[in-house]
Amino acid sequence: NAGVTQTPKFRILKIGQSMTLQCTQDMNHNYMYWYRQDPGMGLKLIYYSVGAGITDKGEVPNGYNVSRSTTEDFPLRLELAAPSQTSVYFCASTLAGGGDTQYFGPGTRLTVL
Amino acid sequence: DQQVKQNSPSLSVQEGRISILNCDYTNSMFDYFLWYKKYPAEGPTFLISISSIKDKNEDGRFTVFLNKSAKHLSLHIVPSQPGDSAVYFCAAYPTQGGSEKLVFGKGTKLTVNP
Numbered sequence: 001n002a003g004v005t006q007t008p009k010f011r012i013l014k015i016g017q018s019m020t021l022q023c024t025q026d027m028n029h030n031y032m033y034w035y036r037q038d039p040g041m042g043l044k045l046i047y048y049s050v051g052a053g054i055t056d057k058g059e060v061p062n063g064y065n066v067s068r069s070t071t072e073d074f075p076l077r078l079e080l081a082a083p084s085q086t087s088v089y090f091c092a093s094t095l096a097g098g099g100d101t102q103y104f105g106p107g108t109r110l111t112v113l
Numbered sequence: 114d115q116q117v118k119q120n121s122p123s124l125s126v127q128e129g130r131i132s133i134l135n136c137d138y139t140n141s142m143f144d145y146f147l148w149y150k151k152y153p154a155e156g157p158t159f160l161i162s163i164s165s166i167k168d169k170n171e172d173g174r175f176t177v178f179l180n181k182s183a184k185h186l187s188l189h190i191v192p193s194q195p196g197d198s199a200v201y202f203c204a205a206y207p208t209q210g211g212s213e214k215l216v217f218g219k220g221t222k223l224t225v226n227p
Contacts, residue, residue: 004156040122041219044217101162102215104156105156107154
């Protein structure tokens, strides 16, 4: 059981480039989340999904897109990267949503120059 | 507007002593609270939780206390160990209302000195 895996671990982008952060979970969890953590800040929710085919915006969705075509995968797409998107990105999943324990991936550290 | 506040960015304690991490919340709809622990270069991991029907929950060296009237909770670690050095996030959730979102505080970095 690998839990939640994220790729890549690190990435440097130039302003205006695009990329997709991958997230996969093997726990058959219905709910999946994308967070970003800026230095000295807490986790801010970008997007979440309550099941395959269903996604919704979180607190800071601008500049990002998501899709959920399978239960296992929840990729996060950055279009036209900006320096403000420099952050550490965490994917998480949970079986029942809400206050159920969230299992986090190891994170992707993204720098936009 | 921060709904979950951890006003101490850092805390340093000696090994063997008690660590007390504090968390305040403003939204009275929050009725379920969790603590997550995060080591550098890793994702957060769940530590302990408490429902508003309780005022205390204990798990080994970790105890969370909830004071609903003050909208305040605290995490006690006794005795503290160097391996407890990490960032601790408080999170809150309203079980009523259909929200699927946890709200996290900014975290407190705990350093336990040998």
